[in-house]
Amino acid sequence: MAASTAPAPAPPLLEIRGLRKVYGGTAALADVDLTVHHGEIHALLGENGAGKSTLVRILAAVEHEDAGVISLGGEPLPARRTTRAMSERGVVFIHQDLGLVPSMSVAENIAQYAGYPTGRLGIRWPDTRRRARAALARLDIELAPDQPVAELSIAEQAMVAVVRALARDARLIVLDEPTASLAAAEANRLFAALRALRTSGVGCLVVSHRLDEVLAHCDRVTVLRNGTLIDTRPTTGLTARALVTMIVGHAPGPLPGKRGLPGGRPRLRLDGFSGPGFGPLSLQVARGEIVAVTGFADAGHLALVDALYGARTAHGGVVELDGAPYLPSTPAHAIAQGIQQVPSDREALGLAGTLSARENLFLNPRRGLTPIDLRRERRAAARLMEEFDVRPRRCDAQVSIFSGGNAQKLLLARTLAARPRLLLLAEPTAGVDVGARAAIYAKVREACGDGTSVLMASSDFNEVAEIADRAVVLHRGRVSKVLEGDVTVASVTGAAHGS
Numbered sequence: 281m282a283a284s285t286a287p288a289p290a291p292p293l294l295e296i297r298g299l300r301k302v303y304g305g306t307a308a309l310a311d312v313d314l315t316v317h318h319g320e321i322h323a324l325l326g327e328n329g330a331g332k333s334t335l336v337r338i339l340a341a342v343e344h345e346d347a348g349v350i351s352l353g354g355e356p357l358p359a360r361r362t363t364r365a366m367s368e369r370g371v372v373f374i375h376q377d378l379g380l381v382p383s384m385s386v387a388e389n390i391a392q393y394a395g396y397p398t399g400r401l402g403i404r405w406p407d408t409r410r411r412a413r414a415a416l417a418r419l420d421i422e423l424a425p426d427q428p429v430a431e432l433s434i435a436e437q438a439m440v441a442v443v444r445a446l447a448r449d450a451r452l453i454v455l456d457e458p459t460a461s462l463a464a465a466e467a468n469r470l471f472a473a474l475r476a477l478r479t480s481g482v483g484c485l486v487v488s489h490r491l492d493e494v495l496a497h498c499d500r501v502t503v504l505r506n507g508t509l510i511d512t513r514p515t516t517g518l519t520a521r522a523l524v525t526m527i528v529g530h531a532p533g534p535l536p537g538k539r540g541l542p543g544g545r546p547r548l549r550l551d552g553f554s555g556p557g558f559g560p561l562s563l564q565v566a567r568g569e570i571v572a573v574t575g576f577a578d579a580g581h582l583a584l585v586d587a588l589y590g591a592r593t594a595h596g597g598v599v600e601l602d603g604a605p606y607l608p609s610t611p612a613h614a615i616a617q618g619i620q621q622v623p624s625d626r627e628a629l630g631l632a633g634t635l636s637a638r639e640n641l642f643l644n645p646r647r648g649l650t651p652i653d654l655r656r657e658r659r660a661a662a663r664l665m666e667e668f669d670v671r672p673r674r675c676d677a678q679v680s681i682f683s684g685g686n687a688q689k690l691l692l693a694r695t696l697a698a699r700p701r702l703l704l705l706a707e708p709t710a711g712v713d714v715g716a717r718a719a720i721y722a723k724v725r726e727a728c729g730d731g732t733s734v735l736m737a738s739s740d741f742n743e744v745a746e747i748a749d750r751a752v753v754l755h756r757g758r759v760s761k762v763l764e765g766d767v768t769v770a771s772v773t774g775a776a777h778g779s
Contacts, residue, residue: 291354293318293483294452299348301334308334311348312509314502316452316485319478321471323494323515324487325527326504327713328683329671332487335504336456339485340373341366353451370451376460376711378441380429386440387412387425394447415443419473433578435466442473446482453477456487460710464741464773466576471497489713491520492742492769503527528715545603547733548588548702553597555587558757560597565702570724570734572748572767574741575776580757581737582624585704588735589621590614601702618701622691622708624737626684630691633680637661637670640679641694668693669719685716692720696727703727705736709743721747741772751775 294316301309309331316322326332337343339350341363350357352369380389390412397407412425421439429437438458445453453474459467471493474484488494494501495515503510503526510526525531546564554560558580565571573581586592588599590610599606601617608614611621623629631640638661661675668689670682679687688709695703705724709717724734724747738744744751744767751763753775761775 295351297349300346302346307507310507316483318481321484321498323498323501327715328685330504331507370449372445372448372450372453374441374455376457378437382430385426386423389429390415390444390447393444415447419476435462435469438470452483454485457711467493491523524714549600551598554595557583561759563752565733565735567733568728568731570749572736572744572751574738574744575754579754581754582706585706585737589704620695620698620700621704622695624706626691631679636676637679638675664693685712688712703732703734741769744772745769
């Protein structure tokens with residue numbers, strides 16, 4: 281009697297072997313392997329410039345590999361595939377901006393992917409809403425199909441993006457920094473929705489810089505460095521320290537030391553200050569102190585720093601700068617008062633992508649009728665880029681070629697070169713890798729040592745715990761709690777919930 285044979289194991293959902301991509305003689309990817317199994321949440325990590333974005337663009341068929349094989353469900357994909365072909369095969373991408381239409385309803389955004397049910401008289405709206413409710417129910421998400429997306433929180437919008445991806449019968453969902461703008465509790469909701477996909481075999485490839493989320497929610501992690509594969513490991517038993525070592529190539533150094541609560545007259549004092557989405561609230565920032573204002577994504581902390589910079593209209597209240605009245609009006613007025621801002625959206629509000637690094641460092645040169653001394657400007661730009669470790673050290677390169685971390689360091693270099701009295705930081709390390717993050721924190725702390733005061737608006741509770749001397753936690757625009765001394769993720773999370 282012939283011995284029975286066990287059935288062959290199912291092929292992986294995604295299998296990449298020997299992936300290679302070269303730009304101008306430089307290998308962005310050098311023989312990279314990656315496997316994602318059915319029902320797996322797999323993290324793809326690495327510093328900015330490590331090759332993650334190149335790999336994602338190749339998966340999306342925006343670019344094509346120079347060598348290597350990509351298989352989906354055991355089927356090798358053609359080398360010259362199209363973005364439409366990848367979509368038809370069930371590979372769906374959710375980018376940081378989510379790609380939703382704010383003016384449309386939840387049901388309409390879902391139908392953008394799933395298609396609108398139609399009849400003799402056009403779109404059948406009751407069926408459109410019914411399909412949306414069924415899609416939302418699949419992940420136990422309670423949202424009204426008719427609600428405009430613009431009225432949803434950022435976390436709820438992320439949920440809609442995931443539901444919309446499933447409406448295309450997604451087999452593999454690739455998420456690029458999906459939680460960059462989410463606080464911890466909101467990110468947990470998103471990952472809970474991803475975990476609910478396991479039973480149906482949907483796999484997720486998550487690009488992230490938030491190591492705590494990776495260790496808490498992902499099954500395995502693949503790390504790239506300088507375009508090469510460092511390792512793929514299960515997250516079980518993996519520590520944050522070991523993960524940082526894999527990413528940057530060495531053990532992490534000590535974090536910048538915090539200061540005790542300074543005395544003397546405050547650099548910034550707010551009393552009953554209010555604006556769109558926040559207040560009235562009161563707080564103080566001392567000379568050389570880092571005070572974080574934080575909360576969930578819609579808590580009002582980002583609107584607060586914009587209003588102080590004059591980028592939003594304040595409703596009322598008292599603002600004092602070094603004891604003198606300060607009335608926020610325009611960014612130009614804020615700059616004249618010694619206030620500088622690093623905005624939350626560096627691409628739209630901070631840097632001019634079509635200009636060079638040098639031109640971005642000196643956007644508003646004070647020269648009167650004197651021509652610009654380009655040689656002197658290049659020397660100054662090169663000095664700043666070296667001081668802030670901006671790579672590559674090409675001051676005349678278009679700023680759009682720089683990775684997110686290096687672009688942020690460039691923006692910080694320009695801002696701190698003005699030696700501000702008060703620095704307003706908005707989400708300073710969103711989308712920034714762990715190595716660049718440490719460098720940014722060190723430079724901010726160094727500026728504090730020279731007397732600069734920092735008001736930092738951040739939705740990243742780990743960031744707040746790492747660098748803030750004090751944390752002012754907002755809940756629905758009001759101060760929930762002021763945390764001093766040992767600021768922890770747990771204490772910030774509790775206060776953000778209003779407890």
